[in-house]
Amino acid sequence: MSEILLPSTNADGLPVVPMSPAQQYIFDLKGWICLPGLLNEEQLAPVRAHQMKFLYERESLPPEQRDNHGGPSQILLDHPAVVGVLNAVLSHQALAAEDCYGFRYDHTYTSHRKAGHDNWGPHGGGGYFNFCGNSHIYQMLPGRVHSGLTRVVWELNEVGPGDGVTMFLTGSHKAAFPRPTR
Numbered sequence: 001m002s003e004i005l006l007p008s009t010n011a012d013g014l015p016v017v018p019m020s021p022a023q024q025y026i027f028d029l030k031g032w033i034c035l036p037g038l039l040n041e042e043q044l045a046p047v048r049a050h051q052m053k054f055l056y057e058r059e060s061l062p063p064e065q066r067d068n069h070g071g072p073s074q075i076l077l078d079h080p081a082v083v084g085v086l087n088a089v090l091s092h093q094a095l096a097a098e099d100c101y102g103f104r105y106d107h108t109y110t111s112h113r114k115a116g117h118d119n120w121g122p123h124g125g126g127g128y129f130n131f132c133g134n135s136h137i138y139q140m141l142p143g144r145v146h147s148g149l150t151r152v153v154w155e156l157n158e159v160g161p162g163d164g165v166t167m168f169l170t171g172s173h174k175a176a177f178p179r180p181t182r
Contacts, residue, residue, distance in 0.1 A: 007099070009080075015080060016083045019087075024088065029171075032170070090146070090150050
């Protein structure tokens with residue numbers, strides 16, 4: 001049996017932060033985890049500025065930064081803690097190596113919600129009806145999970161009660177029944 005080699009550093013040479021056993025348990029139980037405080041204000045300010053220009057003044061950016069993950073926002077793609085989570089729940093470990101993550105980003109987007117927005121429209125997964133072999137379903141093997149459809153969400157501003165934060169329906173994408181209307 002060959003040794004599994006996952007990258008130990010990200011593209012910036014920073015050490016990848018593996019998921020802790022507690023994080024693995026919570027992810028398996030809920031279907032999501034929260035990793036607060038990954039970026040400090042010095043890192044966040046240029047990312048916020050880039051995201052707002054990307055959304056509202058895209059032509060003012062240099063051509064190589066006219067992407068939601070261009071310029072200073074690149075740090076969102078392979079933050080050491082995010083790589084650690086994706087290594088654990090998404091990586092195709094047979095393809096991973098020190099210079100290859102073993103996972104890919106399918107797509108990214110930026111949305112801007114103003115504090116207090118009320119356009120919450122939750123959806124559930126209904127995973128029971130996925131076809132056998134569908135790589136997007138949540139799978140478990142002894143000591144390991146695979147969450148083929150995993151989303152990374154960054155909140156770039158402080159949020160509090162009533163601010164319209166990103167919300168999750170715990171376990172909804174592992175649920176066999178549709179979300180009830182009441």
